[in-house]
Amino acid sequence: MSVAILNGVTVQAFVEDEEAFKKCINEYFKDLDVNGDGVLSRSELRKGFDSLLAVGNDAGNTKEEMSSLYDIVFEKFDSDHSGTVDLEEFRSEMKEIMLAVARGIGNSPIQVALGNDSFLMKAVQHEAS
Ligand SMILES: [Ca+2]
Numbered sequence: 001m002s003v004a005i006l007n008g009v010t011v012q013a014f015v016e017d018e019e020a021f022k023k024c025i026n027e028y029f030k031d032l033d034v035n036g037d038g039v040l041s042r043s044e045l046r047k048g049f050d051s052l053l054a055v056g057n058d059a060g061n062t063k064e065e066m067s068s069l070y071d072i073v074f075e076k077f078d079s080d081h082s083g084t085v086d087l088e089e090f091r092s093e094m095k096e097i098m099l100a101v102a103r104g105i106g107n108s109p110i111q112v113a114l115g116n117d118s119f120l121m122k123a124v125q126h127e128a129s
């Protein structure tokens with residue numbers, strides 16, 4: 001974990017840099033697709049999700065709560081309801097999520113602890129490069 005300072009513009013600029021964003025998404029997708037079949041199953045998405053958004057599991061949520069949360073997340077990603085998430089679905093949903101995060105952060109810089117591979121950390125590195 002590293003502490004970084006970012007604001008909504010940092011995140012938004014990263015998402016809107018099509019090439020950088022695409023590259024990053026492709027890498028994540030490959031990491032998450034453990035069996036390499038080119039799509040994400042429910043459990044693959046779930047396994048990757050904590051590290052992806054650097055969401056800790058220490059908020060006191062029960063297993064059941066987390067489970068239904070992941071179901072909701074999966075349904076949201078799987079926009080054609082095929083039961084798997086392909087790269088295109090993954091990318092467009094991640095874009096939505098990151099833009100929502102950017103709006104949530106707004107223009108005031110916040111200090112956050114980020115996993116070194118987390119998506120927001122990529123945004124910070126993107127801004128610094
Ligand atoms: Ca897979």
Ligand SMILES: [Ca+2]
Binds near residue numbers: 077078080081085089
């Ligand atoms: Ca699908």
